[in-house]
Amino acid sequence: FSTARQSLRIGLIPADGIGREVIPAAKRALEALGSDIPRLEFHELLAGFELFTRTGTALPDETVQILKTGCDAALFGAVSSPSRKVAGYSSPIVALRKELDLYANIRPVVSVGRNVGGKPVDLVVVRENTECLYVKQETIVRTESGREARATRLITERASRRIGKMAFDIALGRPRKQVTIIHKSNVLSITDGLFRETIRAVPDLPEVAGRYAGVALAEQIVDSAVYRLFREPEIYDVMVAPNLYGDILSDAAAALVGSLGLVPSINAGDEFVMGEPVHGSAPDIEGKGIANPLASMRSAALMLRHLGYENGASRIDKAVNEVIEEGSVLTPDLGGRSSTSEVVDAVLRRI
Numbered sequence: 001f002s003t004a005r006q007s008l009r010i011g012l013i014p015a016d017g018i019g020r021e022v023i024p025a026a027k028r029a030l031e032a033l034g035s036d037i038p039r040l041e042f043h044e045l046l047a048g049f050e051l052f053t054r055t056g057t058a059l060p061d062e063t064v065q066i067l068k069t070g071c072d073a074a075l076f077g078a079v080s081s082p083s084r085k086v087a088g089y090s091s092p093i094v095a096l097r098k099e100l101d102l103y104a105n106i107r108p109v110v111s112v113g114r115n116v117g118g119k120p121v122d123l124v125v126v127r128e129n130t131e132c133l134y135v136k137q138e139t140i141v142r143t144e145s146g147r148e149a150r151a152t153r154l155i156t157e158r159a160s161r162r163i164g165k166m167a168f169d170i171a172l173g174r175p176r177k178q179v180t181i182i183h184k185s186n187v188l189s190i191t192d193g194l195f196r197e198t199i200r201a202v203p204d205l206p207e208v209a210g211r212y213a214g215v216a217l218a219e220q221i222v223d224s225a226v227y228r229l230f231r232e233p234e235i236y237d238v239m240v241a242p243n244l245y246g247d248i249l250s251d252a253a254a255a256l257v258g259s260l261g262l263v264p265s266i267n268a269g270d271e272f273v274m275g276e277p278v279h280g281s282a283p284d285i286e287g288k289g290i291a292n293p294l295a296s297m298r299s300a301a302l303m304l305r306h307l308g309y310e311n312g313a314s315r316i317d318k319a320v321n322e323v324i325e326e327g328s329v330l331t332p333d334l335g336g337r338s339s340t341s342e343v344v345d346a347v348l349r350r351i
């Protein structure tokens, strides 16, 4: 991305639940940066399950069009997912990742201060964002012995290769420079086999011209990867995984650093980037004013960093880390007694 911009046009899609409580926090963090970033232009956009129940549409065409033609980047809140199938509804975030070809979900998990397992965590989960079981091709048929449900799991060489390159590029920018492929090819030898084999071959691709020679490559079966993540998180640097394993791994890693409310992500493609806290819509705490805004604020920082505004990004990160370390203004998920807005104010003061 080029950083020679007059203004930065950012789509804001709070969507459902606590998404509406934490996206305004990210917006205020960006606004607090002043001249470290170009002039900001925000576009408030609609999407979500609640919108669907009111209007029959979860992702209006207008939202997609404005993102594609009038925005440089976006911030997404969360969607509530109905636990049973609702006729006509499909997740707008899954659709947006497809529409904008945001093929990588990048989730840095870093411990600050005291963390649950006692050992420091500093890793990045790089999750493939477009295929695996998320192609959502499910069928159900009645058989003599009862119903039979099937799902298609798609793994392509193209998607595995580009997520692999993304993982190697991220590793190059980190001190450890190590990529661990997460898979289950002992059981799923064809699908996970292709994922593993394609990523193993990335350093030898002619177009990368030996660029990844200094990156160490490791691999781990997904179940033992989770076990070792809890026992010895320090062995991981960049973990690259197919969509579903990446989803599960990053929630597990979030538990290690204390709360889902701390873990940011970006959905990145070659043309666009969308920040999104890793947590969901958290219906159990919605509307109570106690949602942790830090994951959302950190997502804004990640988005800026990806766009090339390192100064602005690190000012947000630093302020967030100071608030966590100082420890007196924290939301209940971190054992504190403060509200969302008190935490936001504490971060803004430090920025």
Ligand code: ATP
Pocket: 018, 078, 079, 080, 081, 260, 261, 262, 279, 280, 281, 282, 283, 284, 285, 290, 291, 292, 293, 295, 331, 333
């Ligand atoms: P969804 O279907 O939208 O993912 P969910 O029920 O899985 O909803 P999550 O948002 O994934 O809920 O959250 C899981 C748990 O973590 C909930 O108990 C929730 O309250 C808590 N949690 C998630 N995000 C935050 C946050 N930002 N601040 C405080 N607690 C959070």
Ligand code: MG
Pocket: 279, 280, 281
């Ligand atoms: Mg969830």
